[in-house]
Amino acid sequence: MRHNNCYYCGSNGFIFKSYRFEDMAIIADIKIEKKHEGWPGIPHGGLSMAAFVELIDIAKESATLYPHEYHFRFGGERLSCGDAVRCIVQKGDEKNFFGIFGKSLQNPYCHCRYSETHVHHYSNDVIAILKQNMDAATPFIIPNMSVNLINNKPGNNNSRMFYITDYQLDRSYLIARLHAPNNFVPMDDSSIHQGVLCSLLDETMGWSTFLSVWQGGVTVELKITFFDKVYNSDDVYVIGFCDTVKGEYGKKIASAYGGVFAQKDDDMEIIALAHGRWLTLAGFKEIMLNYLKHYSE
Secondary structure (H helix, E strand, O other): OOOOOOOOOEOOEOOOOOOEEEOOEEEEEEEOOHHHEOOOOOEOOHHHHHHHHHHHHHHOOOOOOOOEEEEEEEOOOOOOOOOEEEEEEEEOOOOEEEEEEEOOOOOOOEEEEEEOOOOOOOOHHHHHHHHOOOOOOEEEEEEOOOHHHEOOOOOOOOEEEEEEEEOOOOOEEEEEEEOOHHHEOEOOOOEEOHHHHHHHHHHHHHHHHHHHHOOEEEEEEEEEEEOOOOEOOOEEEEEEEEEEEEEEOOEEEEEEEEEEEEEEOOEEEEEEEEEEEEEEEHHHHHHHHHHHHHHHO
């Protein structure tokens, strides 16, 4: 309701044009449009995450405390462009909210939990990356599924530059260097919307699993703890790396860690840390390779 003309917004405001309160819940109805597409024909996972972030922000009766955590779990029904869905956020106790997103309340597409009382434990390896050289030798262009999260001007290249670096831990790190943070759609206080950061983490970490497994995947679970705000005047880095892979060929579960960092003067501040799991399928490989081929031409 605070800005327009970004990936999730229209000319009249946020993803949803209106919302309503019913008992202890806040409800918004959303129609999935073509512009919300992630994989061909299905919505970007960031659509539901950003809707939850916005509704929870509206529902809170007091200022947000740091740190706080969003826990997203995907599964259940499949959604397609053109579907009408409902996002419902229910208040638990004073600092906890729960939500569902989908066509069906019995088998929703996504569940969300927001908490200001619990913080997930994350790998120290994410923080250790900051001690490494952020510039890798090999640039790697991947498609930017959420390109419209950023207010690109007509004619801009709709892709972001990622850098893959192999460290001594024998892992591939994916680093997104965002040199034009002023293009981010800001909140009222010029901070970047947390729904945008959730989506960028989802993409960066998800692509890191692809580079490790060489099978495309869909998000199963994503936990993100925010420690501070990041502003549209900051230089921003989004980092992801695949941690473990389980399962047989054709169907594997890959987990990844990630983080959002802001360069403020000479300091690199932690904005968010994340951990997630992706279900990877062999059938998605060709789709992702076709995306890579298209964006490298």
